[in-house]
Every structure is written in structure tokens, then in C-alpha cells.
Amino acid sequence: MTEEKNGLVLRGHVGIGPGVRGVALSAADDFSARYDLDRDRGVVSRPQHKLYGENYIGKILVLNAAKGGVASAWMLRDMVLAGKAPLALLLNNANPVMAQGAAFADLPFIDRFETDITQAIRTGDVVYVDPTNGCVRIEQKV
Amino acid sequence: MADGAHGEAARWGIEYQQRVGAFFDAEDFAPIRVVHVSTDRETMGDTGVAFIRELVDMAPEQRRPRAFAVADFRGFDEETFKFLLPGRDLAAQSEEAVAALAQLGVSTSHAYVNDHSVTAPAFGEACGYSGTPSVIYMNGLVGARCNFEAGPSSLAAFFTGRVPRYGFHLDDSRRATHAYRLDFNPNNVAEWGAVGAIIGRKLNSYWSVPALEIPDKSAAVLSLNHMALNLASYGSIAMFHVIGVTPEARDWTDAFGGPAPTPEVLTQADVDEFLDSWGGTGEKLDVVALSTPQLTITELVEIAALLDGNRVHSDTALLVYAPREIKAAAERIGVAQQIEAAGGRMVHGHDFFATFAKEIRESHNWDRLMTHSVKVANICAGYGYRPRPASIEQCVKSAIAGKVLP
Numbered sequence: 001m002t003e004e005k006n007g008l009v010l011r012g013h014v015g016i017g018p019g020v021r022g023v024a025l026s027a028a029d030d031f032s033a034r035y036d037l038d039r040d041r042g043v044v045s046r047p048q049h050k051l052y053g054e055n056y057i058g059k060i061l062v063l064n065a066a067k068g069g070v071a072s073a074w075m076l077r078d079m080v081l082a083g084k085a086p087l088a089l090l091l092n093n094a095n096p097v098m099a100q101g102a103a104f105a106d107l108p109f110i111d112r113f114e115t116d117i118t119q120a121i122r123t124g125d126v127v128y129v130d131p132t133n134g135c136v137r138i139e140q141k142v
Numbered sequence: 143m144a145d146g147a148h149g150e151a152a153r154w155g156i157e158y159q160q161r162v163g164a165f166f167d168a169e170d171f172a173p174i175r176v177v178h179v180s181t182d183r184e185t186m187g188d189t190g191v192a193f194i195r196e197l198v199d200m201a202p203e204q205r206r207p208r209a210f211a212v213a214d215f216r217g218f219d220e221e222t223f224k225f226l227l228p229g230r231d232l233a234a235q236s237e238e239a240v241a242a243l244a245q246l247g248v249s250t251s252h253a254y255v256n257d258h259s260v261t262a263p264a265f266g267e268a269c270g271y272s273g274t275p276s277v278i279y280m281n282g283l284v285g286a287r288c289n290f291e292a293g294p295s296s297l298a299a300f301f302t303g304r305v306p307r308y309g310f311h312l313d314d315s316r317r318a319t320h321a322y323r324l325d326f327n328p329n330n331v332a333e334w335g336a337v338g339a340i341i342g343r344k345l346n347s348y349w350s351v352p353a354l355e356i357p358d359k360s361a362a363v364l365s366l367n368h369m370a371l372n373l374a375s376y377g378s379i380a381m382f383h384v385i386g387v388t389p390e391a392r393d394w395t396d397a398f399g400g401p402a403p404t405p406e407v408l409t410q411a412d413v414d415e416f417l418d419s420w421g422g423t424g425e426k427l428d429v430v431a432l433s434t435p436q437l438t439i440t441e442l443v444e445i446a447a448l449l450d451g452n453r454v455h456s457d458t459a460l461l462v463y464a465p466r467e468i469k470a471a472a473e474r475i476g477v478a479q480q481i482e483a484a485g486g487r488m489v490h491g492h493d494f495f496a497t498f499a500k501e502i503r504e505s506h507n508w509d510r511l512m513t514h515s516v517k518v519a520n521i522c523a524g525y526g527y528r529p530r531p532a533s534i535e536q537c538v539k540s541a542i543a544g545k546v547l548p
Contacts, residue, residue, distance in 0.1 A: 046524040069274040071185040073292030078187035095348035100295040103161045
């Protein structure tokens with residue numbers, strides 16, 4: 001983590017998709033489009049999930065690890081085309097499915113940060129996601 | 143390939159694979175012969191079907207295959223879906239996608255976990271499999287080499303004849319990272335599934351590789367499959383070893399590529415605690431879904447025997463999923479008729495969780511679900527059900543009683 005002129009910068013691995021700016025929705029929990037989401041309503045639908053009931057559409061979704069099966073790869077693009085997707089996805093640890101889904105959907109996605117991303121970014125923070133350079137800048141803390 | 147000289151589909155595929163490969167620092171590609179494309183209709187969505195139509199609309203020379211591909215699309219059991227989701231013509235939607243895949247040259251299978259029905263890759267062979275149960279099966283039990291290659295990713299491999307070489311294509315990634323020992327023999331596939339779920343939750347990383355010592359090295363492939371697919375479901379795990387059983391784990395040293403750590407012991411109490419944690423004992427039971435993987439003929443025989451002389455409770459639906467070919471085999475020996483005469487519904491051609499389970503719940507106002515598949519419990523909890531995993535025997539007896547039996 002480095003403090004720069006425009007905010008705190010968190011470095012991860014080079015990611016996928018275009019750069020975007022948005023408001024974070026963050027929790028120390030995992031992510032699967034199939035297991036956790038009501039994709040029609042755009043809310044987290046698994047009762048045990050720490051973001052249960054939260055609307056993720058247009059948010060920078062910040063979670064721990066990708067979980068579950070191959071469904072997310074088709075689903076992320078379907079969600080993007082339906083206008084019911086997060087604006088970007090940040091995980092501590094991806095699996096291939098999530099990277100393949102992000103590449104298929106052109107959804108901004110970064111993982112493998114130098115610090116626990118779910119602790120560094122809090123819900124409500126305004127962040128800039130820069131997949132090309134593999135970094136996230138926290139521009140405004142809640 | 144990237145300049146389009148091998149056709150537009152290959153150009154798309156290689157560009158896509160380069161993006162994914164760069165994400166995981168792949169240095170090159172591994173050639174593949176066999177591809178498995180995951181194409182559940184629900185998962186693909188209308189946009190996925192439209193994407194395949196776009197590929198079909200290319201001139202044949204622009205979309206020439208470079209691998210053999212099988213899809214587990216399977217279609218819908220038209221008769222059963224008149225009950226499960228009345229008013230929706232899912233069979234027609236299914237046919238549209240199956241036809242498009244066929245035009246690409248992708249053969250379609252009616253099995254779900256097709257590791258039991260499609261010729262497997264050989265030991266050490268790179269492949270492009272899609273379904274997570276199939277991938278972990280290929281890596282762990284067959285010794286083939288594969289990452290999760292999700293639907294679009296395996297389609298890319300179909301056109302390029304290769305996959306990015308990272309993860310479980312590399313020797314170092316395949317070695318065990320964590321050691322476990324079972325001090326009991328699981329009694330049924332639900333308990334084997336629970337073992338996979340417990341380890342999966344503990345590790346929770348695609349890059350973790352558990353090695354497991356079990357007391358009975360003659361454990362059935364189906365049992366190990368239930369364990370494996372729940373490692374994948376609960377932990378996104380794609381590789382595992384069973385000491386003295388799987389091909390890259392002749393012993394602990396073989397599995398770890400050196401000295402192994404002291405294994406963590408899992409007990410019967412751990413498994414009981416996991417299964418009991420889902421609750422529901424004594425509650426009204428709305429639906430029993432026996433699927434994932436679809437059932438074998440021996441499981442159908444077991445269900446028919448449990449139903450003999452009994453009848454499924456009028457407030458409970460008993461859904462028994464089998465591949466179309468297995469259902470036909472069960473009909474030939476009278477087992478399917480026995481199940482249906484007792485009030486069960488034989489379902490072919492698809493799987494419960496992957497075919498609009500949320501909409502089915504809403505359509506029937508279902509709440510409490512029982513299943514022998516710990517994976518179904520995991521997924522359907524996100525679809526608003528209150529699941530309870532248990533043995534096939536416990537599930538069927540509960541269906542007869544109309545409530546969750548202990």
C-alpha cells in the first residue's frame with residue numbers, strides 16, 4: 001500500500017477489463033454468481049452471506065475468494081448485458097472461472113492484492129479500479 | 143491464429159485465452175484433444191445462447207473445430223417440467239441451444255457429470271473440461287491435467303485446440319498442500335460428500351490440493367466422486383489425492399513431492415455435526431431431489447426397494463434424476479415403474495439445481511428440501527430452500543413420511 005496524491009493505492013496482479021470508478025460494497029466473504037446471488041433482482045440472496053440482501057448492481061464488489069463452479073463464467077456476461085452486474089469485482093483470490101467470466105464479460109477484475117482487500121476497502125469507499133496496472137486507488141474513505 | 147488466418151472463431155478464442163492466460167502468468171499453451179463444454183440452459187442465459195448463435199452464423203471455414211467437444215446440455219424432461227414449471231416451454235428453449243451446438247460440431251450428452259459416460263483423457267493428458275466435478279475427477283482420479291475451463295473458455299479451446307498452460311497443467315501445482323486422515327469409513331455418499339465439504343470449507347482456495355488417507359482403499363469411485371465434487375463446490379478445489387488410491391499419490395511422499403506434514407484427523411463426529419447443522423428434523427418436507435450427480439442404476443434399484451410397499455406422502459414431491467440412458471435401462475428392468483407407481487417422479491435429461499430450481503421453488507411454494515447430494519444443498523440454500531442433506535435411505539423414508547426423519 002502506498003499513499004499517493006489522489007489516495008491510498010493497493011497493488012494486486014495485473015487484471016482484466018477497463019478502468020472504472022465507483023462505490024465499494026465490501027465483506028470478508030466469498031463469491032459465486034450461482035451460489036450467492038438473485039441475479040434477477042441484483043441482490044445477494046444466500047442468507048448466510050455477509051452481504052445478504054444487499055444490492056450489488058453498479059457497485060465495486062469486494063470479497064475474499066471465488067468459489068463454486070463454472071456457472072459464473074456465463075453468468076457474469078449475462079448480468080453485464082442485462083445491466084444487473086457489479087461495476088467491477090475485486091477478490092483476494094480468484095479461480096479460473098472468475099477470470100474467464102470477467103474476460104468474457106469485459107468486467108473489470110483484479111485479485112492477489114498485497115493486503116487483505118476486504119479489510120483495506122470498506123463499504124461506501126469511493127475507489128478507482130485500474131486492471132491494466134493491477135491496482136486500486138481509494139479516493140474517498142467513508 | 144491471432145491474425146485470423148485460422149478463422150474468426152479461432153481468432154476470438156486465442157485472444158480470449160491470451161487474456162485469461164496472462165491473468166495467471168501462463169507462459170504458453172498446452173495442446174488438447176478433448177473438450178467438455180458446460181452449457182446448462184439456465185447458466186448460459188439467453189445471452190449465452192445468442193453468443194453460440196453468432197458462432198454458428200459464421201461461415202464454416204471461419205469456425206473450424208480443433209478438438210472433440212461434448213456438451214452436457216441434456217435438454218429438458220418435457221413431461222416432468224409440465225409439473226415442475228407449468229406454463230414455460232423449456233423444451234423449446236433447450237432444443238434451440240442443442241441445435242446450435244450441433245451446428246458447431248459439439249456433440250451433446252444426456253449425462254451431467256459426464257466423467258462416467260464419456261471416454262476419458264489418459265493419464266497426464268491435457269484437456270479442456272468445464273464442469274467442476276468433471277475437472278476434479280480428471281485431475282484427481284484419472285491423472286489428466288485440467289483447470290476449470292468454464293463454458294466460454296472451453297468453447298475457445300474447441301476452436302484453438304489448446305488451453306493456457308498454468309495451474310494444474312504444471313507439476314508443482316498438482317502436489318498436495320494439506321494432509322488429512324479419515325479415522326472412519328463413511329457410510330454413504332452423503333457422508334462422503336460431507337467429507338469433501340468440510341475440507342473444502344477449510345481450504346477455500348482453488349490453489350489448495352488436499353491429500354487424504356482413508357481406512358478402506360477399496361472405496362467406490364462414486365463415493366470418491368461425491369467427495370471430490372464437494373471439494374469443488376465448497377472450496378473451489380480442482381485437484382486432490384487419496385493416498386494409495388489416486389495415481390499421483392502412491393504414498394504421502396509421492397503426493398507432496400517430499401516430506402508430508404502430520405495429517406489433520408477427520409472423524410465421524412465431524413461429519414455428523416456437518417449434516418446435522420442443516421437442521422429440519424421433524425419438519426414438513428416439501429421436496430426430495432435425488433440428483434448431482436445423476437443417479438446410477440444401482441441407486442435406482444436401492445430407491446425402488448426402499449419404496450416397495452410404501453407410497454410417497456401426498457405433500458411431498460420425490461424427484462429422482464437419472465441420465466436418459468439410465469432411465470431407459472431402469473424401465474427395462476421395471477425399476478422406473480416401481481418408483482413412479484409409489485409416487486416418485488423419474489426425471490431425465492437435466493439436473494435439479496441447474497434447471498431453474500429457484501423458479502420451481504417459487505412456482506410450488508416449496509421450502510424444505512432433502513437431498514443425498516451435499517452439493518445440491520449448498521447451491522439450493524442460495525435459491526431460498528432450506529436444504530437438509532442425508533443418505534438416500536433417509537431421504538426416501540422421509541419422503542414417505544412427509545417430514546424430515548432423523
